Amino acid sequence: MTAVADTLALTVRDLLRALRQPWFIAVVLVQPVIWLLLFGALFGSVTQIPGFEGGEYKQYLVPGVLVMTAFFSSGWSGMPTIDDIDRGVVDRLLVTPVKRMPLIAGRVVPNLIQLVVQSLVIVAMALAIGVRFEGGVVGVAVLVLAAGLLGTGFAALSNGLALITRQEETLIGAVMFLQLPLTFLSTAFMQPALMPGWIATVATYNPVDWAIRAGREALSASPDWAAVAGRCGLLCGFALACLLLATRAFRAYQAQV
């Protein structure tokens, strides 16, 4: 119970901070819309490639953009932690009775709240431009759940890296290094049948792709729930592993204090 209360207290802290930055909120809300419209327009003619299955590209694109947005936002979750390290906030928290997991969860949960809000914006925008969600509310919920599991993993990882590297530049470098490759080594924008074989192979090991495929399957007219559950299971494992890694990172941090 204490762990939940501690996570909640830290979540409130991050939300208060965020609400005082109107520009940050504006970016959070507008960016996913731009992705959706931009990629929709840019790659729209992909549907004309022989072998592309299904109708309109925007229909295909929505799960990709939603998961990509979740993935991008989560990667930066460790940035305020670096600031906290520099200001002595991390050291102060470490000498309170709060356990290590709530300290990480206190950053992961605010990120999840942001992720859900962004997802709702994307879904609303998609509906506005005429995308049909055949999987209905359940399908959308599963898509957001998959994106949330992915986001949990990468937000935890980002915080773990922040604790180990303690340097903004290093963290930014690591996040940039992962973001675009992992996004494009997935079925976010291109159907697997149209990809070079090696990319399709790499994609099957990519957590970003697990989330996209789970969400896309759940949104289809007649989902293969076993496949959805399998990928969500993998994502759970990924999220858990990252959370454990991040809590272990406090040891590395404290060894250098």
Add this chain to the structure above:
Amino acid sequence: MIEAHGLTKRYGDVQALDGLSFDVAPGTIFGLLGPNGAGKSTAVKVLTTLARPDGGDARVAGFDVRTEAARVRRAIGVVAQRSGVDVELTGRENVILQGRLQGMRGNDLARRADALLAQLGLGDSARRIARGYSGGMQRRLDIAMGLVHRPKALFLDEPTTGLDPEVRAAMWTEISRLTEQEGLTILLTTHYLEEADKLASALAIVDRGRVVARGAPDELKAALEGDALHVELGDAAVNGAIVSALASVGGLREIHVDGRSLRARADDGARTVPAVLAALDSHSIGVASVTVARPSLDDVYLRFAGRSFAAAEAATPPKEPVR
């Protein structure tokens, strides 16, 4: 309340703690006095469970800092050298968050937070974002956060470093008042001799990770018999020349020369001055100024660490910001 026994800790090739031992009696302010780099902050990090010692052991409020860290954390308040205030939150939000994390809830927490903020003179600015606080205000907010859960022991690591002299004096009054009110045990680290003299009822002088002297400030000063003689020389002189020049002066002991600064101890300061001046003059050593004073903690430090406080401070490479 706080017991350290033979603590050792090494960072790379720096031996930060080298068998540090001391005891702090409940309800007292205990000062760890030493120059920058003496190991005071490392001692605080170990005693507050932030860092693990390489060797030795320590108990705080009856709990082992290694094996019962969670219990230690509940019993202590910490005001670290680096602030730890979240500058994006208001002062009150900072205190409330800290209280929540210490397991406090509801009305008890709200009342305690408001009372502390008012007591520390932050009542009017409690609902302002802490980024706009002055250095002294942030420090007082740090203290409010350290005290919110009514700890048994409070650690103050260099609480007045970087503050203006007037603000520093106000903080001293604040700290003494709080100890009385809350019946706290305080471990204070400082490199201001005056601060230790003013606040601490007992202190340990730390040099190179070890305690070199301990006792009440007055006891330590009384242990040094005679007056402190401080001569500012016209030019830096050769140590040997000065010692031989002063050999003939009676009642003069513990002669230390550091650049242009000459320190010694005299049974009767006022009487010895003319003899010292005459002896230096006869060896053509110019004198810029002479002062005679009752022993200070600086003299105590010189006696036990074998170097003056200022010299020890200068010998320490500037501390790199911890990142």
